[in-house]
Amino acid sequence: MVYIRKKNVKNVDYLYLVKSTWDKIHKTSRQETIKYLGAINNVTQEDIPEEYRNDPKIQAFLLQNTPKDREKREKIIEKLQLQIFTSLTEGDLDGAKKIYRAFLGDNSLDQFYEKILNPVMDRIGTMWSNGILSVATEHVSSNIAHSLVKIIAEEKKGRSLYGKVVLTTPVGEEHNLGCSVMESFLLTKGFTTFNLSPSTPAESVLNFMKSVTPDAIIISITLSDSIPSGQRLTKKIREIYKRIPIFVGGQAFKNGSKSKFDASVIKDNDALGQLPKILKAKKKN
Ligand code: B12
Numbered sequence: 001m002v003y004i005r006k007k008n009v010k011n012v013d014y015l016y017l018v019k020s021t022w023d024k025i026h027k028t029s030r031q032e033t034i035k036y037l038g039a040i041n042n043v044t045q046e047d048i049p050e051e052y053r054n055d056p057k058i059q060a061f062l063l064q065n066t067p068k069d070r071e072k073r074e075k076i077i078e079k080l081q082l083q084i085f086t087s088l089t090e091g092d093l094d095g096a097k098k099i100y101r102a103f104l105g106d107n108s109l110d111q112f113y114e115k116i117l118n119p120v121m122d123r124i125g126t127m128w129s130n131g132i133l134s135v136a137t138e139h140v141s142s143n144i145a146h147s148l149v150k151i152i153a154e155e156k157k158g159r160s161l162y163g164k165v166v167l168t169t170p171v172g173e174e175h176n177l178g179c180s181v182m183e184s185f186l187l188t189k190g191f192t193t194f195n196l197s198p199s200t201p202a203e204s205v206l207n208f209m210k211s212v213t214p215d216a217i218i219i220s221i222t223l224s225d226s227i228p229s230g231q232r233l234t235k236k237i238r239e240i241y242k243r244i245p246i247f248v249g250g251q252a253f254k255n256g257s258k259s260k261f262d263a264s265v266i267k268d269n270d271a272l273g274q275l276p277k278i279l280k281a282k283k284k285n
Contacts, residue, residue: 001019001020001057002017002018002019002020002034002052002055002057002058003017003018003020003057003058003061004016004017004018004037004058004061004062004065005018005031005033006040006065012039012040013039013040013065014036014037014038014039014040015036015037015038015039015040015043015065016033016035016036016037017033017034017035017036017037017048017049017052017058018031018032018033018034019031019032019034020032034049034052035047035048035049040065043062044072045062045072045075045076048062054079054083055102056080056083056098056099056101056102056103057102057105059076059079059080059102059103060080060102060103060104060105060107061105062076063076063077063080063103063107064107077115077116080099080103080116081115081116081119081120081123083095083099084096084099084100084116084117084120085120085123085124087099087144088120088124088140088141088144088145089124089133089137089140089141091140091143091144092144093144093147093148096144096145096148097148097151099116100112100148100152103116108273109152109156109184109185109188110185110272110273111273113181113185113272114270114272114273117145117148117149117181118181121141121142121145121177124137124138124141124142125138142177145177146177146180149177149180149181149184150180150184152184153180153183153184153187156184156187156188157187157188158187158188158189158190159190160190160191160192161190161191162189162190162191162276162279162280163191163192163214163215163216163279164191164192164193164194164212164213164214164215164216165186165191165192165193165194165214165215165216165217165218165279166193166194166196166205166208166209166212166214166216166217166218167179167182167183167193167194167195167196167197167217167218167220168195168196168197168198168200168205168217168218168219168220168233169197169198169199169200169219169220169221169222169226170199170200170219170221170226170229170230170232170233171199171200171201171202171229171233172199172223172225172226172229173198173199173220173221173222173223173226173229173230174198174199175198175220175222175223175250175251176195176197176198176199176220178220178222178250178251179195179197179198179218179220180195180197181272182218182220182272182275183195185272185275185276186275186276186279189276190276191276191279194208194212194214196208197220202232202233202236202237205217205233205236205237206236206237206240209237209240209241214244215244215245215279216244216245216246216247216279216282217237217244217245217246217247218246218247218248218249219233219234219246219247219248219249219263220249220250221248221249221250221251221252221253222250222251222252223251223252224252224257226252227252227257227259230248230252230261231259231260231261234246234248234261234262234263235262238262238263245264245279245282246261246262246263246264247263247264247265247266247278247279248261248263248264248265248266249265249266249267249268249269249271250269251269253265253266253267253269254267254269264278264282266278
């Protein structure tokens with residue numbers, strides 16, 4: 001395994017490319033410096049020997065640690081996006097996991113979703129709608145993305161501290177990776193989640209709510225055609241739960257839909273990192 005090590009000398013971080021190998025005889029790992037890379041602010045991708053340059057772990061480290069120059073940062077993100085695009089479209093869950101793990105070494109989970117996975121799903125959708133990708137490839141990609149998010153949710157589950165959140169999509173709305181992504185992120189932030197998506201009839205949501213008494217509801221809507229169904233679901237929940245915080249959001253609101261909901265509509269699709277704060281603030285009120 002190859003990674004970058006930081007050494008601080010007189011308040012300046014210096015980087016080294018290091019190879020770690022397992023010494024079978026002494027049953028210990030050995031570190032060997034492959035290359036001294038220089039002071040952190042001057043290191044670029046070009047300083048990394050070509051055979052290691054595309055290693056997701058190295059990319060992720062550079063992304064987090066040498067981000068002063070925007071252009072460099074964008075190049076690294078592009079590379080990681082391309083790598084995860086290949087894993088998703090080729091049905092390679094192990095490859096996708098490797099990229100996620102490498103990225104998470106030095107970056108946060110919401111960054112992984114907002115900078116890597118979501119834009120790639122967006123690109124896959126555009127390529128599919130332009131006839132560049134087949135329906136089958138789009139389905140394979142979406143299934144791998146779901147499996148990846150499920151694995152993340154399972155391994156990242158934290159202690160339950162901040163209350164119970166129900167996530168769902170209204171009837172007719174089959175897009176539910178958004179709910180799974182939000183669920184996995186909220187789990188890491190100490191929420192208990194119940195993901196009822198996709199396309200849950202209002203009656204089932206209400207019955208479920210009776211049994212778990214949640215603290216908040218999140219409704220994700222992707223298609224603008226599903227907005228009326230989302231409004232009906234919100235209305236039915238409100239008839240019984242007058243004060244429960246309901247949050248509505250998703251791609252259907254990307255173009256500034258003015259549809260009225262008896263709920264908080266969150267139009268910023270990049271609000272993932274803010275979501276725990278928003279939920280906690282509502283709980284206090
Ligand atoms: C995968 C996919 C599918 C899969 C869904 C599988 C599944 N179980 O989810 C399948 C194959 C079923 C599918 C079907 C269809 N799809 Co589709 N699909 C996609 C694709 C490629 C990815 C969606 C995705 O998972 N994104 C990643 C997730 C994580 O992002 P997200 O949902 O936006 O969620 C994030 C944020 O929005 C936000 N968020 C979401 N909800 C909420 C709620 C709150 C409260 C908050 C705060 C935040 C928030 O946080 C989330 C995490 O960061 C998109 C392309 C794209 N642009 O996204 C097209 C896309 C959405 N699909 C599209 C279409 C047209 C369809 C179909 C109508 C195709 C057809 N003719 O059959 C059907 C409709 C099915 C239905 N009735 O719902 C269009 C929609 C166009 C439009 N604007 O209306 C898109 C944009 C593709 C395109 N470019 O044309 N699709």
